[in-house]
Amino acid sequence: MVTMMTLELYQFDEISLHQQLQGLVAKAPRFFENTPVVVGLERLAQPNSLIDMARLCTLCAGFGINLIAVRGGSSAQRKSAIDAGLACLAAQPQAVARKIPKQDHSDTPQGASVTPIHQSSLVLEPHNKNNSEPGAPEQEVKEQEQTENPDNLLKPPRIISSPVRSGQQIYHEGDLILTGPVSAGAEILAEGYIHAYGPFRGRALAGVKGNKDACIFCTHNEAELVSINGHYKLAANINKSLWKKPVRIYLEDDALIIQPL
Amino acid sequence: MAKTIVITSGKGGVGKTTTSAALASGLARQGHRTVVIDFDIGLRNLDLVMGCERRVVYDFINVINGEAALHQALIKDKHTDNLYVLPASQTRDKDALTAEGVEKVLEELAEDFDYIICDSPAGIERGALMALYHADEAIITTNPEVSSVRDSDRILGILQSKSRRAELNMEPVKEHLLLTRYDPGRVEKGEMLSVEDVKDILAIPLLSVIPEDRDVLNASNKGLPVIHLPESRAGMAYEDAVQRFLGEEIPMRFTSAPRKGILQKLFGG
Numbered sequence: 001m002v003t004m005m006t007l008e009l010y011q012f013d014e015i016s017l018h019q020q021l022q023g024l025v026a027k028a029p030r031f032f033e034n035t036p037v038v039v040g041l042e043r044l045a046q047p048n049s050l051i052d053m054a055r056l057c058t059l060c061a062g063f064g065i066n067l068i069a070v071r072g073g074s075s076a077q078r079k080s081a082i083d084a085g086l087a088c089l090a091a092q093p094q095a096v097a098r099k100i101p102k103q104d105h106s107d108t109p110q111g112a113s114v115t116p117i118h119q120s121s122l123v124l125e126p127h128n129k130n131n132s133e134p135g136a137p138e139q140e141v142k143e144q145e146q147t148e149n150p151d152n153l154l155k156p157p158r159i160i161s162s163p164v165r166s167g168q169q170i171y172h173e174g175d176l177i178l179t180g181p182v183s184a185g186a187e188i189l190a191e192g193y194i195h196a197y198g199p200f201r202g203r204a205l206a207g208v209k210g211n212k213d214a215c216i217f218c219t220h221n222e223a224e225l226v227s228i229n230g231h232y233k234l235a236a237n238i239n240k241s242l243w244k245k246p247v248r249i250y251l252e253d254d255a256l257i258i259q260p261l
Numbered sequence: 262m263a264k265t266i267v268i269t270s271g272k273g274g275v276g277k278t279t280t281s282a283a284l285a286s287g288l289a290r291q292g293h294r295t296v297v298i299d300f301d302i303g304l305r306n307l308d309l310v311m312g313c314e315r316r317v318v319y320d321f322i323n324v325i326n327g328e329a330a331l332h333q334a335l336i337k338d339k340h341t342d343n344l345y346v347l348p349a350s351q352t353r354d355k356d357a358l359t360a361e362g363v364e365k366v367l368e369e370l371a372e373d374f375d376y377i378i379c380d381s382p383a384g385i386e387r388g389a390l391m392a393l394y395h396a397d398e399a400i401i402t403t404n405p406e407v408s409s410v411r412d413s414d415r416i417l418g419i420l421q422s423k424s425r426r427a428e429l430n431m432e433p434v435k436e437h438l439l440l441t442r443y444d445p446g447r448v449e450k451g452e453m454l455s456v457e458d459v460k461d462i463l464a465i466p467l468l469s470v471i472p473e474d475r476d477v478l479n480a481s482n483k484g485l486p487v488i489h490l491p492e493s494r495a496g497m498a499y500e501d502a503v504q505r506f507l508g509e510e511i512p513m514r515f516t517s518a519p520r521k522g523i524l525q526k527l528f529g530g
Contacts, residue, residue: 162421162433163417163464164418165414165415165417165418165419165421166411166414166415166418167414167415167418167419168418168422180464181464183414183418183462184411184414184462185411185414185415186418199461201462
């Protein structure tokens with residue numbers, strides 16, 4: 001009996017899956033390191049949809065996830081898998097029967113006219129190769145809700161005018177504006193933008209819930225760490241010429257750019 | 262209205278107890294009725310520095326537990342009128358400090374005293390939190406080195422979030438920076454953070470700079486607060502701190518290295 005990680009696919013949408021994996025890797029960078037992963041197809045919302053397994057493999061490989069097999073799926077899907085060099089495993093009876101996690105289509109806000117909110121949902125769990133009973137160890141890593149336009153859900157900006165001290169953490173579901181100093185060892189997390197007008201010596205993490213358009217504006221950059229949407233840079237890796245200078249930090253093609261202002 | 266002042270730092274060994282003893286003595290010498298409380302339960306240093314360890318009968322914890330009346334535990338200082346010491350217990354630990362107990366003792370002291378000085382233990386555990394909880398003002402004792410400054414910064418954050426004034430949404434605790442063991446010579450050589458560096462990081466007003474001075478250790482060993490040594494540089498700097506705390510505006514001293522005369526340069530010194 002071998003326990004394996006399973007990537008449970010509900011729908012296949014490359015962009016959304018890419019975002020979800022990115023979020024997961026940002027949270028646990030070594031989660032997938034050298035781990036063989038099985039793709040579960042039993043829970044697909046449209047069981048007969050055509051999935052380009054080769055593209056799925058490439059996408060996953062980009063995150064260090066080594067796909068080795070598919071589980072279940074239609075004959076067309078299994079053929080695509082074999083063409084992509086994957087093995088095929090029998091469908092897991094209880095996987096089909098098991099309730100699909102709540103975050104699926106059922107709670108999609110009504111009237112979302114353009115795109116459904118959950119393009120594909122991801123559940124990773126150790127997969128028992130011999131289809132053992134439900135008592136087998138099981139672990140689910142559910143993804144945060146992904147939306148097409150997270151800005152719509154952001155709260156109004158929050159202004160902090162007192163100094164943020166070492167050991168303090170500030171989290172806001174929107175933009176954060178800091179007019180006082182932020183000390184080394186303090187952590188500023190925003191789902192939106194971060195604007196810092198005092199000396200910034202702490203950690204700045206913007207777009208923490210997967211907003212890659214988020215930016216950090218900082219008039220006096222001495223940050224220990226800056227991060228946007230999970231892409232981060234440490235002070236040691238930031239160009240010395242930008243130290244203590246006003247900067248704008250943004251994401252371009254998944255690369256973190258620190259630009260002098 | 263009594264003012265409660267906490268002497269705190271986060272880091273140990275930076276001079277909290279020395280400062281508590283000196284400032285309490287200084288305030289009392291100015292005629293203010295002052296009590297200084299040792300919150301370092303289990304270690305008990307303040308009575309040594311104040312030179313009253315042989316007169317400790319009852320302590321802070323005895324009062325909290327109702328085993329002694331407050332006036333039985335208060336020790337009158339022998340160097341200064343108007344000054345009393347409330348010693349820590351050496352046989353108990355910090356868990357004996359209860360929030361209600363501390364509050365009751367402080368309320369009782371507030372009826373008789375102008376200034377209540379709380380000598381905080383190092384760290385950010387219960388003892389330190391209890392010492393700073395009731396503070397109206399805080400004197401952040403900091404050495405000019407990075408770990409001390411970082412810990413002071415941490416304590417400032419705790420003052421802003423966990424003090425009574427923060428919890429009740431009152432006017433925040435008034436913060437003062439006291440830089441101790443300052444050696445301008447080493448600052449010039451780049452071996453020590455400068456006053457400006459520390460002010461820049463902590464961003465709070467500077468109360469005084471206490472120079473590194475052998476007299477501090479000598480005075481502590483003798484059980485005499487250093488402020489009583491009129492020729493000592495540290496004593497003078499503490500006196501300045503008291504004056505500034507009371508609202509006087511006096512220029513900062515001891516922030517630059519004394520210029521050596523030609524003879525000193527030739528013969529060393």
